[in-house]
Amino acid sequence: MNKTLFTTAALSSALLGVAFAGSEVDALDSSLISKEQSLFDRFSFGSYGEIHAQVGDGTDNIDPHRIVLFADFKLTDKLRFVSETELEHALRKYEGSDWTSDGVEFKLEQAYFEYSFSEEVTGYAGLYLVPVGVINQIHEPTTFYGVERPNVEKYILPTTWTELSVGASKKYDNGLQVDAVLHSGLDTRGSDGYIRGGRSNYQFEEYQQNTDSWAMTARAKYTGIAGVELAGSLQYQYDTSSSLSGQQDAILASTHGVYRKGGFQFIALANYWNIDGYSDSDTENQWGYYFEPSYAWDTAIGKVGVFGRFSQYEYFKGSQKEISEFSVGANYWLNENWVVKTDYLNADEKGKSGSNETYNFGIGWSY
Template sequence: MKKIVVLFTMFTVLISAAQTMQDSITFDPQKQLNAAQRLLSGNYGKAVTVGAYGELTYNQPEAKNGELDVQRLVLLFGYKFNDKTQFVTELELEHVEEVFVEQAFVNYAIASNVSLRGGLMLVPMGIVNEFHEPTTFNGVERPAVDNVIVPSTWREIGVGVTGRFNDLSLGYQAYVFNGFKSTASDGQSGLSGFLSGSSGLRGGRQKAIQSTVDSPTLSVKLDYYGLPGLRLGLSGYTGKTQAEDDIEEFDGANIGVTMLGLDARYAYQRFTARGQFVYASLKDTEAYNVATGKDLGSALQGWYLEGAYNLLPQSNQQRLFAFLRYEQYDTHADTAGSLVRNDAYNRTDITTGLSYHIAPGVVLKGDYQFRDNALAGDQVDDRLNFGIGVWF
């Protein structure tokens, strides 16, 4: 807790000490748009809008072979039926071998500050799950908190409402989704599980692939824009995981998930900063672990703080950000029943590097990650990363 207080104090001091104005739509969090928002706002009289983003990465763990990967290529398509009705979809190719639909929803504008949405959508939790285009974040890899706990890219099928109260500088989203899938039949008389201590909730994403649903979940997010350069987010998610008809009555087939997220983004002159905290409380994990043989914790927690500074003059079109991110995350923040806490799941990453935006929509990245966990004597490989990212 003392570390958290010290780091948040440093975060505040850095904000107050920053100089030179940051006015780019890419880096000002109050103006920043994600891919879907750009499609919805960028028709300019055209019926069809097309875009894409992609990442090519190189990861070199200490004393091991490196890996080159076309990590993802996402094709973006938007269609404007009329002034009120639009369709947005994202088609993702991962590792040159897997194809997914990342988003596919209809947006119907009831008024200037209220829209109804239905389809496959991103769950609004934290920063990166909604803003994961490679030019919008520092570091070759997304923060680990946004992979293990949130986990990006987290999307489900649902319906809801979104908009903003301009007088209050407050944006809002509220959706009803299907939830994580926690279990399946093991083909005999037991259950296999998708959630675990090592990967958290990540394995439970259904990704709209013949998703099963037996109880809806609720997701809500509020964004505040009232102070210059600052964007604050409060996210909430609650509901139960989903199980198929033949096993949903088994003890441990489903668990309850309640998640709270806080996030902040700031930009002033050549300085940018962001921070995020996510806590998830899980119910009935003892029965789930007994039924599946997994080691899922009853609480997951993670947070990070990051500061970055543009080393080039603000008048330049190019930007070169030097950044530092401190991240701590624990998928065994608490455990239930006889499950013993595994300190290997209590992890710390320190990432530092450069993001060189050679043109709007093109970034070259390089960073080094110092990685560790709380298990005595355990060795986690540090990692060198390089990447190329594009978005248009």
């Protein structure tokens, strides 16, 4: 068994061993044969998804971006299993004079056991979303502005980022929450240093993971003041490339703040990577930040919201790319489960003349 899977399996077994200690084994046996609640009643099902269309510079496309089914199973009052399966990118692109398609990706996004040691302390083990950024863990299309997720959280963090993990979370009465996670790591493969391309790939037809890498992430999040969320994450990763000699160790620092009052919301986020061991110095430091004010109000036919977002980020994909972006747009929520979105994005890349302009349209759901 490779190093990452061995570490995860051993710690997962230890965590679940504690969870099943003593009377919890009896509780599980009793739960599985209980006549008071049927097996089906202990399942919870849901779905979210989004369909996008893009017009502008580059390739026009229509993309059923993702359709997700999630299922929770309550084994006992303290232990549950969470899973999320996803169909992605049945993309149709208009190139030349014809439409083409790249096919559909079928992947597993989450699959983990969660155990409540108490009302304050929760442990989990399995395939789990890394606790970084604003939308990596909560990313249903009804919860954020814009058709696409913010590019800073796409290329720098990189959302959606899921890893084989074992960890714990503790909540305090003053609104502080602390998370600590040991998990598998990125694999940027070769000298490219492309962070988003280094995510573990849990597609059913193709499994990809850096067998030499592991990482530790710690997060502190404070919500003790009404309308305020402050959070910071720090991650250390051992060896981000499986194909280069030596160690390409990395440190990620991420912080964000969210302020809400009435219909007004303001988000500020910043992330910074320091990656050692690459021959190209442009790979070493990759960073990004954005500011997003928005306002939403209720109408007789649903809720309407408008937003603006300014972003700057620098990442490496074959070469260094430094981009400044401005986007504006609107969301229309028919109800809490359905949203229609549109936005305009203007992006300037350093070293290139002119800017790229795109118009995006989308619908999303979550229930």
